[in-house]
Amino acid sequence: MLNLELLLLGHLLILGSAERVPRLKFAPTDQPRVKFESPARSSVGYHDEKSDTLYLGSTGSVYLLQFTDADVSQTPIPLSLDDNTRKKCQSKVSASQELCENVITVIQRVNKTTIIICGTYAGSPKCWFLPNNRTQLASDKEGRQIIVQDGRDITPSVPRQRPITITVGEDLYSAISSTSQNSGSIQRSYGWMKHLKSEDKWFQNPTFVGSAWIQMTDRNKDEVYFFFRETNGSTALDGEPYRAYVGRVCKIDEGGSKTAGQDSFTTFLKARLICGFPTESRLFNKIEDAFVLHAEDDPKNSMVYGVFSSLWNSTGICAYSQSDIEQAFRNPKLKGFTGNLPGGQRPGTCIKVTPPKVIQAIRSFPEIEAPIYPFLNHPLYVMKHNNYTRITADRVKGANQDVYHVLFLGTGNGKIHKVLLNSGKSFIISELSPFTAEAPVSIMTLDSSMGHLYVGTPVEMVRLPLANCADYGSTCVQCVAARDPYCGWNRTSGECVAVPRTLSVTDSDVVQNIDQLNVSVCDGASDVVVLSEEPTELIISSGAYLYLPCPVKSYHAVYTWSYNKDQFTCTIKDGSCPLMFNGEVPVRKGLFKCTAIEDGLREELAAYKVTLNKGSTLGLERTAFILILTVLCYLL
Structure with missing residues (x-):
């Protein structure tokens, strides 16, 4: 029996932590997907927006994946080693099988007609070119493949760490992490x-x-921004092993003179990114991934979203205003620099030719003294015991024409969290489990124009809809309570539908309530949803084991069972919050109801009318059969 005051207190505690728990959980199985026979050794993929194709890197080949609503076709583009190169590599005493392969590490469009593909090529990186809509590599007039013979400026020679590449105009920038053979660098590595x-x-x-x-x-x-972490050289006992940074160079940079930084960037600066609770000395210093959600109207309104991990097995999601980052680089005070610059010249100014004295200052003191703090000076939210590996974001216009930011976060065990950001608060709309095997999400690409999210692990690749509206249910209350800006309830058709990108007069019947759980926009809706079906009748012996399932419609709700004036708690497991009676807790006859309470919304989810039959086991057998059917129905 549960005291009502304790029930309300538990409800408040759950609400306080609700933003860290997905409200709904789905396991989509009918989406187009591909499963690999062996784990891929690369985590690189490339997708052209407004297309149904994705290029996926592997060992010795690139796969062109073409998606339809029901299936995926695979076309391999071979890029294996020649026999002489393989034998030469294998003859080395320290060579491993992985080192003597061509692991594809870069797939990047360099102009409107060509994609560049790079691989480790047994320790001697090479790059090839792939024309648009082709599965054959570019070749010269004699039919020989066109190869960038030395790809060391673009990709590392070992596949342990993915390089970060980006095309700016028709110039390729590469950021190569440090390895035992490389100290780490940023380069403008290919282009005009x-x-x-x-x-x-x-x-x-x-x-x-x-x-x-x-x-x-x-x-x-x-x-051009680059997000990275460094190892902290501090020997202090409380020193963090990592520090997170954003580095920046100007596109217009042409290097220095022959006597000062001729082949080096002359506009490079870096600033530390703080994620955590500085006043409490709780920081998330190991940046795992970052994504810039560009604003359509003004670059200063863009937002940077990052995934940061900590030493205590938790992950923080932090957001940074583009205007704050720009301000830090516009008026920098170089950490450790005490000299004077002639004419008040500012380091990092985007000009073609930087004065020699400014170059010398940057070369010795590239870090900005003041760190950059996150939006609202704290993480959007913190996830404990569940590490995120990838992040991407979308800008979504709701039915009310307000714009919302939605994050998609991949986890270390192959799940995807869909997160609404609203007025500085986060709300995890749902958790998707689309993969058959647990593995870290290594690829995540969002195509807003086509409404698709491409997600991959080392063993599987799947395309998911951004608007999975049908999953929310068949009633207006269920649809609106989801608070998903992609979806709304169509009063005319009586369905939960995707909100059109451009609303017309005929779309005015689509209703939502994104800011809070409030179903008053639903015709005839109230704060109490009564179960429409009649109670399931069960006949059972007094000493029998009784299992009454209750479907979980929201993981943010508090579930209770009522019997006359008594109330019972239950524990959620496998999508149900059942009430169980056994020999220690005698079964009772009467009406049992399961009710969910969430932010003032009260919904009856299950009801059973139990009758005791002391003299016959026939009723018990019938009850067991009914219960099995009931459980199966809820699980399906």
Whole structure:
């Protein structure tokens, strides 16, 4: 029996932590997918927006995946080693099987007609070109494949760490993380502009996780961002092993003179990213992934979203305003620099030729003294015991024409969290489990124009709809309570449907309530939803084991069973919150109801009328049969 005050207290506690728990959980199985016979050794994929194709890197080949609503076709593009190269590699004493392969690490469009593909090629990286809509690599007039013989500036020679590449105009930038053979670098590695690189002393064992091209109104002010972490050289006992940074160079950078940084970036600066609760000394310093959600109207309104992990097995999601980052790089005070610059010249200014004295200051002191703090000075939310590996975001216009940001986060065990951001608060709409095997999400690409999310692990690839509205249920209350800006209830058709990108007069019947759980927009809806079906009648012996299932419609709700004036708690397991009686807790006759309470919405989900039959076991057998059918129906 549960005291009502304790029930309300438990409800408040769950609401306080609800934003860290997915409200709904789904396991989609009918989406187009492909499963690989053996785990892929690469986590690189490339998707052209407004298309149904995706290029996926593997060992010795690239796969062209073409998706339909029901299936995926695979076309391999071979890129294996020649026999001489393989034998030469295998003859080395320290060579492993993985090192003596061509692991594809880069797939990136370099212009409107060509994609560049790079691989480790047994320790001697090479790159090839693939024309649009082709499955044959580019070749010269004699039929020989066109190869960038030395791809070391674009990709590492070992596949342990994915390189980060981005095309800016028709120039390819590469960020290669540090390995035992490489100290880590950022390079403008291929294209029309002068090839430039960073200097070794600017980094401390960097691991790059993301990049972005920030396009300004004045295109001469365009910037390229790189997100990375460094190992912390501090020997303090409380020193964190990692620090997170954003590095930035100007697109217009042409390097220095022959005497000052001729082949180096002259506009490079880096600033530390703080994620956590600084006043409590709780920080998430290991950046795992980052994504820039560009604003359509003004670059300053863009947002940077990052995944950060900590030493205590938890993950923080932090957001940064583009205007804050831009302000930090616009008026930098270089950490450790005490000299004076002539004429008040600012380091990192986006100009073609940087004065020599400014170059010298940047070369020795590339870090900005002031760190960049997250939006609202704390994480959007913190997830304990569930690490995120990938992040992407979308800008969604709701039925009310308000714009909402929605995050998609991949986890270390192959799940995807769909998260609504609203007024500085986060709300995990749902958790998707689309894969047959648990593996970390390594690829995540969003195509907003086509309404698709491509998600991959080392063993599977699947395409998911951004608007999975039918999953929310067949009633207006269920649809609106989901608070998904992609979906709304169509009063005319009586369905939960995707909200059209451009609403017309005929779309005015689509209703939502994104800001809070409020179903008053549903015709005839109230805060109490009564079960429409009659109670399931059960006949059972007094000493029998009784299992009464209750379907979980929301993991943010509090579930209770009522019997006369008594109330019982239950524990959620496998999508149900059952009430159980056994020899220690005698079964009773009467009416049992399961009710969910969530943010003021009260919904009856199950009801059973139990009758005791002391003299016959026939009723018990019939009851067991009914219960099995009931459980199966709920699970299905």
